[in-house]
Amino acid sequence: MNPSDPPRLSGADLRLAYDDRVITDGLSVDIPDGVITAIVGANACGKSTLLRALARLLKPHRGRVLLDGHEIHSIKTKEVARRLGLLPQSPIAPEGITVGDLVARGRSPHQKLLQQWSEADESAVVAALTATNTIELADRAVDELSGGQRQRVWIAMALAQETPILLLDEPTTFLDIAHQIEVLDLVADLNERRAATVVMVLHDLNQACRYAHHVIAMNGGAVAAAGAPHDVITAELVRDVFGLECIVVDDPVSGTPMVVPSARRSQRYGRVRRHAAATS
Amino acid sequence: MSLALQRSRSPITGRVVRTRRISVRLDGRAIGLSGVLAAAIVAIGCWSISVGDFPIPISEVVRAVFATASDDAEFIVQTLRLPRVLTAIMVGAAFAISGGIFQSLANNPLASPDIVGFNSGAALGAVFMIVLVEGAGSLEVSFGAIVGGVGTAVLVYVFAYKRGVHGYRLILVGIGIGFAVSAVVNYLITRAQIYEAQRAAVWLTGSLNGRGWEHVRPVGFGLLVLVPIAAVLARRLRLLELGPDTAAALGVRVGRARLGLVLVGIALAALATASAGPIAFIALVSPPIARRLVRSPGFTLVPTALVGALLTVTADLVARRIMAPTELPVGIATAVIGAPYLLWLLTREIRTGAM
Numbered sequence: 001m002n003p004s005d006p007p008r009l010s011g012a013d014l015r016l017a018y019d020d021r022v023i024t025d026g027l028s029v030d031i032p033d034g035v036i037t038a039i040v041g042a043n044a045c046g047k048s049t050l051l052r053a054l055a056r057l058l059k060p061h062r063g064r065v066l067l068d069g070h071e072i073h074s075i076k077t078k079e080v081a082r083r084l085g086l087l088p089q090s091p092i093a094p095e096g097i098t099v100g101d102l103v104a105r106g107r108s109p110h111q112k113l114l115q116q117w118s119e120a121d122e123s124a125v126v127a128a129l130t131a132t133n134t135i136e137l138a139d140r141a142v143d144e145l146s147g148g149q150r151q152r153v154w155i156a157m158a159l160a161q162e163t164p165i166l167l168l169d170e171p172t173t174f175l176d177i178a179h180q181i182e183v184l185d186l187v188a189d190l191n192e193r194r195a196a197t198v199v200m201v202l203h204d205l206n207q208a209c210r211y212a213h214h215v216i217a218m219n220g221g222a223v224a225a226a227g228a229p230h231d232v233i234t235a236e237l238v239r240d241v242f243g244l245e246c247i248v249v250d251d252p253v254s255g256t257p258m259v260v261p262s263a264r265r266s267q268r269y270g271r272v273r274r275h276a277a278a279t280s
Numbered sequence: 281m282s283l284a285l286q287r288s289r290s291p292i293t294g295r296v297v298r299t300r301r302i303s304v305r306l307d308g309r310a311i312g313l314s315g316v317l318a319a320a321i322v323a324i325g326c327w328s329i330s331v332g333d334f335p336i337p338i339s340e341v342v343r344a345v346f347a348t349a350s351d352d353a354e355f356i357v358q359t360l361r362l363p364r365v366l367t368a369i370m371v372g373a374a375f376a377i378s379g380g381i382f383q384s385l386a387n388n389p390l391a392s393p394d395i396v397g398f399n400s401g402a403a404l405g406a407v408f409m410i411v412l413v414e415g416a417g418s419l420e421v422s423f424g425a426i427v428g429g430v431g432t433a434v435l436v437y438v439f440a441y442k443r444g445v446h447g448y449r450l451i452l453v454g455i456g457i458g459f460a461v462s463a464v465v466n467y468l469i470t471r472a473q474i475y476e477a478q479r480a481a482v483w484l485t486g487s488l489n490g491r492g493w494e495h496v497r498p499v500g501f502g503l504l505v506l507v508p509i510a511a512v513l514a515r516r517l518r519l520l521e522l523g524p525d526t527a528a529a530l531g532v533r534v535g536r537a538r539l540g541l542v543l544v545g546i547a548l549a550a551l552a553t554a555s556a557g558p559i560a561f562i563a564l565v566s567p568p569i570a571r572r573l574v575r576s577p578g579f580t581l582v583p584t585a586l587v588g589a590l591l592t593v594t595a596d597l598v599a600r601r602i603m604a605p606t607e608l609p610v611g612i613a614t615a616v617i618g619a620p621y622l623l624w625l626l627t628r629e630i631r632t633g634a635m
Contacts, residue, residue: 057528081531088525092387094518094577100291101577108519109531113512116305117296125291138291161530 006069007033008197009054009084009165013063016049016221023049024221027063031165031214036191036198038212040205042242046221047201048089048169054199055086055167081109085163087154089170093142099153100138103128106160128159131193132186148179155186166190168200172207180204184211209233209256217241233257293576310574310583317586321369321593328368328597329361333605359492367491367555368596368610369589370499372562374552376588377510377581379563380570381545384517384579385538386450389625392563393433393549396454399558400461401432402550406557407465407480411472421483422554429553432461433546486559486611488596495555502551507585510544514581517541521578559595559611561618562588591617 009031016024024046031037031054039047052058053065056072065072072080093102106128107121129135132152137145142153151171158166168187172180188211191198202208208215209229216226219241225232238246238259245262294307330341336353344357379392393399405428409416440453469477516537519527524534549563566588567579574583595613602608
């Protein structure tokens with residue numbers, strides 16, 4: 001694809017609000033195709049709201065979200081669901097549902113009343129279960145799984161939808177660090193193997209820098225900076241967006257930017273170290 | 281045309297029947313169970329027709345249903361007992377589907393029309409007619425029940441609505457409005473003459489006494505219209521069970537689907553209440569029983585409807601015979617089953633911290 005082509009998904013001059021509470025005004029974003037984009041920012045800066053607007057869950061009061069050149073609200077819901085998948089922050093698994101049946105529900109946008117289970121449905125579900133390494137769990141009930149397994153199952157459901165664009169709202173919350181990395185590795189694999197466009201809201205800046213090709217940093221409902229992690233994540237930006245003094249070094253493993261908070265209370269760290277030395 | 285019946289090695293439960301154009305997912309357990317339930321309904325129904333002050337042997341019952349028995353038996357079966365049993369079956373199915381829709385929509389086992397104020401509203405409408413409108417017949421009472429029930433449901437929905445309807449909000453608002461409405465019902469009864477008060481009391485418990493073909497026809501017609509709509513909407517309901525955002529992401533128009541489901545749920549409850557009064561707990565207990573039996577998560581239309589029908593027809597038989605020759609209203613029998621379940625449900629919800 002020619003890089004000068006407009007991206008498949010973008011938002012222009014968005015005013016997003018819940019009832020009368022305006023979250024963001026005049027916001028414009030481009031989501032580059034075929035790469036992973038991370039949206040980062042402090043709590044309540046409008047990250048999830050932006051993702052909801054991009055996913056067609058929230059109708060902008062002004063401005064428009066464009067999907068393949070068309071206003072997203074003018075496209076039929078089911079058609080949007082064939083192009084754009086979403087994993088919300090806290091999806092609900094019905095009591096006792098099996099992994100296979102839950103992932104199978106991701107096929108709904110491709111099904112009709114009398115076309116409930118085609119061979120394409122079957123192969124998409126098997127592929128999604130295989131990609132997320134959950135195929136052995138297919139007969140297990142979702143409520144019996146660990147948090148990390150459950151998150152992989154939800155990602156499998158979104159994968160079974162087979163959309164070229166995938167939006168993930170904080171896919172790593174409530175997971176311990178090993179499971180966070182497992183989920184992010186999975187997302188990176190998908191992006192590489194399927195050339196999927198991925199947009200995810202993340203809290204951890206270092207993870208965002210490691211896994212995303214493109215970072216959108218938001219502050220108070222506006223885009224503070226957008227671009228490659230090296231260009232965006234600087235000590236200055238972290239101070240502006242999070243109000244945190246830090247230094248940015250190269251991640252010793254990946255070479256991507258890594259945010260290390262400054263020692264605002266250096267005596268305290270000394271005390272912690274002394275305590276550790278005394279008790280060991 | 282080749283018909284491939286596949287044994288499921290596939291990741292999903294159930295079987296898939298596929299022709300060139302059509303593919304359908306079938307849950308073998310649900311189908312088998314539905315067969316068993318249907319047979320049980322027929323058996324209990326025939327038993328219910330055969331017993332009474334004028335016992336009719338089962339063989340005679342079957343002949344009388346097809347109008348080839350003796351005149352006496354035929355009169356009793358065709359005019360008195362068959363329509364009663366049919367009303368019980370259909371009313372039970374309607375309550376059960378309605379309960380299943382509301383429970384799935386609110387994602388909460390407490391959200392059934394008897395808990396969220398609908399039945400209180402129907403009671404208000406019916407008692408208003410019985411007490412304040414002179415010479416009100418069963419048609420007027422039914423009309424009052426529908427207006428009262430639907431009116432209260434709309435009121436609950438409006439108060440509970442805040443960017444969508446959430447389970448506990450709906451239930452708490454429903455219980456609150458339900459109490460307020462019940463207070464008005466009690467006030468009306470204190471104002472009533474003794475005969476009216478008695479009639480109101482029977483109606484309020486829910487009774488199938490004296491139900492004839494004039495009750496069978498409207499319920500039957502209503503079900504013919506509403507059940508197919510419910511069946512189509514049930515697919516969206518199963519996606520809504522994943523939460524509104526996930527459902528929308530999977531191509532469901534959430535607002536429209538919810539509104540359609542609420543309307544069908546209310547219409548079914550209204551239909552059933554208008555015919556037999558607010559028979560308690562059928563709507564509450566049938567969906568979870570069906571779910572346990574089928575071992576499938578979420579709402580399954582046919583098993584839920586059949587469980588409701590079986591419970592109601594059985595409860596009516598028990599209520600008629602337990603203190604024979606005195607016939608108790610069916611609502612007393614359903615309350616005996618339903619009240620302990622409700623208590624269990626509440627203690628469980630409190631223990632798990634959901635409430």
